[in-house]
Amino acid sequence: MKTTYLSTSVLALTLGTSALAEAPSAKAVLENYANIAEAKYQDSLITAKALQAAVDALIASPSDETLKAAKDAWLASRNPYQQTEVYRFGNAIVDDWEGKVNAWPLDEGLIDYVDASYGLSEENDYAALNVVATPVFTLSGTEVDATNITPELLEATLHEADGVEANVATGYHAIEFLLWGQDLNGHGAGAGNRPATDFAKGDACTGGNCDRRAAYLKAATDLLVSDLEFMAGAWAEGGEGRATVMANENDGLVAMLTGMGSLSYGEQAGERMRLGLMLNDPEEEHDCFSDNTHNSHYYDGKGIQNVYLGSYTRVDGTVVSGASLSDLVKAKDAALDAEMTGKLDVTMAALGKMKDAADNGFAYDQMLERGNAEGEALIMGGVNGLVDQTKSIERVVAVLGLNQLEFEGSDSLDNPKAVFE
Amino acid sequence: MLKPFATALALLLPATLTAQPAPERVGLVDRVLDQHILPGFDDLAKATSQLAMVAAQNCSPDNEDLREAYGRAFDAWVRVSHLRFGPSEVQNRAFALAFWPDPRNKTPKALARLLADQDVALLAPEEYTELSIAARGFYALEYLLYEPQLQQPAAYACALVQAGSADIARLSAAINADWADYADLMRAPHADGPYKTNAEATQELFKALLTGLQFTTDMRLGRPLGTFDRPRPKRAEARRSQRSTRHIALAVDELEELALMLAREGSGLQAELAVAFEDTHQAIDAIDSPDLSSVATPFGWLQADIVRLNLHSRITEELMPPLGEELGVPAGFNALDGD
Numbered sequence: 150m151k152t153t154y155l156s157t158s159v160l161a162l163t164l165g166t167s168a169l170a171e172a173p174s175a176k177a178v179l180e181n182y183a184n185i186a187e188a189k190y191q192d193s194l195i196t197a198k199a200l201q202a203a204v205d206a207l208i209a210s211p212s213d214e215t216l217k218a219a220k221d222a223w224l225a226s227r228n229p230y231q232q233t234e235v236y237r238f239g240n241a242i243v244d245d246w247e248g249k250v251n252a253w254p255l256d257e258g259l260i261d262y263v264d265a266s267y268g269l270s271e272e273n274d275y276a277a278l279n280v281v282a283t284p285v286f287t288l289s290g291t292e293v294d295a296t297n298i299t300p301e302l303l304e305a306t307l308h309e310a311d312g313v314e315a316n317v318a319t320g321y322h323a324i325e326f327l328l329w330g331q332d333l334n335g336h337g338a339g340a341g342n343r344p345a346t347d348f349a350k351g352d353a354c355t356g357g358n359c360d361r362r363a364a365y366l367k368a369a370t371d372l373l374v375s376d377l378e379f380m381a382g383a384w385a386e387g388g389e390g391r392a393t394v395m396a397n398e399n400d401g402l403v404a405m406l407t408g409m410g411s412l413s414y415g416e417q418a419g420e421r422m423r424l425g426l427m428l429n430d431p432e433e434e435h436d437c438f439s440d441n442t443h444n445s446h447y448y449d450g451k452g453i454q455n456v457y458l459g460s461y462t463r464v465d466g467t468v469v470s471g472a473s474l475s476d477l478v479k480a481k482d483a484a485l486d487a488e489m490t491g492k493l494d495v496t497m498a499a500l501g502k503m504k505d506a507a508d509n510g511f512a513y514d515q516m517l518e519r520g521n522a523e524g525e526a527l528i529m530g531g532v533n534g535l536v537d538q539t540k541s542i543e544r545v546v547a548v549l550g551l552n553q554l555e556f557e558g559s560d561s562l563d564n565p566k567a568v569f570e
Numbered sequence: 571m572l573k574p575f576a577t578a579l580a581l582l583l584p585a586t587l588t589a590q591p592a593p594e595r596v597g598l599v600d601r602v603l604d605q606h607i608l609p610g611f612d613d614l615a616k617a618t619s620q621l622a623m624v625a626a627q628n629c630s631p632d633n634e635d636l637r638e639a640y641g642r643a644f645d646a647w648v649r650v651s652h653l654r655f656g657p658s659e660v661q662n663r664a665f666a667l668a669f670w671p672d673p674r675n676k677t678p679k680a681l682a683r684l685l686a687d688q689d690v691a692l693l694a695p696e697e698y699t700e701l702s703i704a705a706r707g708f709y710a711l712e713y714l715l716y717e718p719q720l721q722q723p724a725a726y727a728c729a730l731v732q733a734g735s736a737d738i739a740r741l742s743a744a745i746n747a748d749w750a751d752y753a754d755l756m757r758a759p760h761a762d763g764p765y766k767t768n769a770e771a772t773q774e775l776f777k778a779l780l781t782g783l784q785f786t787t788d789m790r791l792g793r794p795l796g797t798f799d800r801p802r803p804k805r806a807e808a809r810r811s812q813r814s815t816r817h818i819a820l821a822v823d824e825l826e827e828l829a830l831m832l833a834r835e836g837s838g839l840q841a842e843l844a845v846a847f848e849d850t851h852q853a854i855d856a857i858d859s860p861d862l863s864s865v866a867t868p869f870g871w872l873q874a875d876i877v878r879l880n881l882h883s884r885i886t887e888e889l890m891p892p893l894g895e896e897l898g899v900p901a902g903f904n905a906l907d908g909d
Binding site for chain 2: 423428519
């Protein structure tokens with residue numbers, strides 16, 4: 150990569166265009182993009198394996214300490230994963246897969262017991278199925294034997310049961326619910342408060358069916374680890390994710406920018422942050438059981454920024470970096486690169502302010518409360534930054550002369566091959 | 571799985587797009603503003619002001635004048651519902667006017683809570699605007715007018731109808747008022763404005779067309795259609811007031827108008843668009859039920875699916891890429907990106 154760089158700059162100098170920054174090759178930018186994806190999914194896998202070990206310890210010997218250790222491991226696993234979300238939109242292999250891993254929001258009553266205030270759903274007949282308490286049940290007319298709770302059962306039978314997306318049976322948020330339980334504090338501070346005895350053996354068991362709850366938690370965690378193994382492999386040398394991105398320079402760059410733009414605008418600024426605020430609803434928190442939403446939003450934003458800048462700091466502190474979109478844009482339009490970089494900074498400053506406030510005790514669900522002007526300002530700071538940076542991302546698409554932009558919707562990318570044919 | 575299409579909604583703009591920028595279309599933005607956008611928001615402001623006046627006098631849910639005024643105001647909203655940029659997005663106005671879809675039933679839950687608490691103080695304008703958007707706007711009002719379980723106690727329900735109607739009128743008036751200045755920002759792009767170039771303003775209009783097509787395809791049609799084996803008629807938009815199919819017709823009407831303005835006058839593309847929209851209208855007319863309950867039958871499902879196929883495969887997939895090329899703008903990002 151270094152050599153490419155040097156020869157480009159020599160060429161630029163001889164052509165007398167030294168005023169423009171040297172442009173890396175699109176190939177180098179895409180290679181670095183794939184390297185960062187691999188590192189992020191590797192980090193997600195490493196931290197998920199630590200979660201798996203902590204879950205095994207919790208199940209073997211349920212106590213406040215082992216439960217807390219599992220929760221801490223879950224929280225640690227979220228930070229690298231959220232930074233991968235910028236790979237979702239635009240990379241079909243990620244988009245097709247991520248529903249198993251990070252689906253949200255969920256009708257958690259599908260999985261386990263819920264409070265009486267949970268209410269019934271007009272759209273979901275299985276919103277209160279409670280698989281933990283129900284070894285055999287009928288689903289869309291078919292009898293299901295769930296005596297043994299296995300990754301296969303969760304993945305193939307329960308997840309999105311009856312075609313309802315809120316039937317989330319797998320992934321981070323299912324595990325989160327099993328570790329924390331429902332957050333019944335409303336707009337007050339405090340997360341879900343599931344007792345460790347929900348996993349206890351014999352008479353000490355609370356909440357009923359502790360063995361089945363433990364089996365569910367184990368199956369969901371094992372499945373998460375194997376899903377992340379798959380995705381880390383997909384971005385390794387020879388993996389499908391990497392190969393797809395490297396196959397065509399234009400399409401690869403479009404995938405990068407589609408990921409940045411769709412996550413910034415429709416997904417994060419709209420669906421996750423602004424809508425929750427306008428509904429004043431603590432259930433609209435992305436990580437609602439654990440009260441970890443501030444981190445979830447912050448690291449989503451961080452992921453967008455590090456894709457543009459082409460530099461990612463791994464969980465062990467090492468840095469993966471190389472040729473970046475920023476370099477590419479700078480060579481064509483230095484002012485636009487400054488605009489883009491500046492807007493990403495503004496967004497991260499705003500998300501950082503929101504995260505700091507939450508870390509210092511101003512919980513995200515308190516920010517969402519009706520009439521809480523300070524909380525609204527903190528959240529809207531992030532929303533405005535994300536909306537504003539999307540305009541610059543569109544300008545980047547134009548300046549780079551990219552000739553396609555996915556018209557991304559909930560239904561898109563189901564069959565990307567058909568589109569490219 | 572709520573995934574109606576086998577193929578992706580993707581726009582592939584031909585490689586020639588950026589190599590040869592399209593010649594500027596003189597007066598295009600002006601024409602769309604003057605003939606499509608501004609009259610639409612003016613109608614919305616008038617119809618919602620009328621609704622608030624009627625509600626102030628007749629707040630009983632089965633009052634015919636009230637329901638008629640509500641219907642006219644909702645019509646006017648649906649006609650501009652694809653124009654989600656600029657003034658409608660300031661202070662989340664459009665979100666407060668139109669919170670739908672509502673897969674987790676937040677609107678009936680929020681209204682039930684208000685009716686149970688009967689807190690009169692919340693109905694004062696400055697308090698009311700702090701309410702969850704699930705309890706505000708056209709879709710909440712629909713529950714109050716057409717869902718018998720959300721009409722008691724009558725006195726508070728009445729006050730809620732009046733407060734909601736007044737809120738809708740205020741929001742609509744604010745959007746309409748702001749459009750005067752915002753239109754200038756689109757007509758005369760400059761470095762410090764939301765649009766730096768005429769191309770960026772044109773792209774916004776193209777994006778509005780795409781957003782509207784996607785919303786009607788995925789939400790108004792896709793949600794109730796579900797799958798052939800598992801249709802979801804209860805997910806139809808505004809089914810309680812029997813307005814589901816009407817909304818599709820109104821939206822398609824407006825999308826047609828915008829598409830035909832964006833296409834070059836007298837071009838083959840414009841003619842193709844006109845035929846495709848005409849076929850879509852005929853397909854909508856053939857739908858048997860005003861509330862889309864007919865999607866529960868195989869024949870009814872197919873009737874509605876034909877509309878979706880027209881909007882998706884024919885208009886969006888086939889005709890939008892050449893339109894983008896003609897305009898010289900990419901599709902960009904819209905609020906429906908994401909999950």
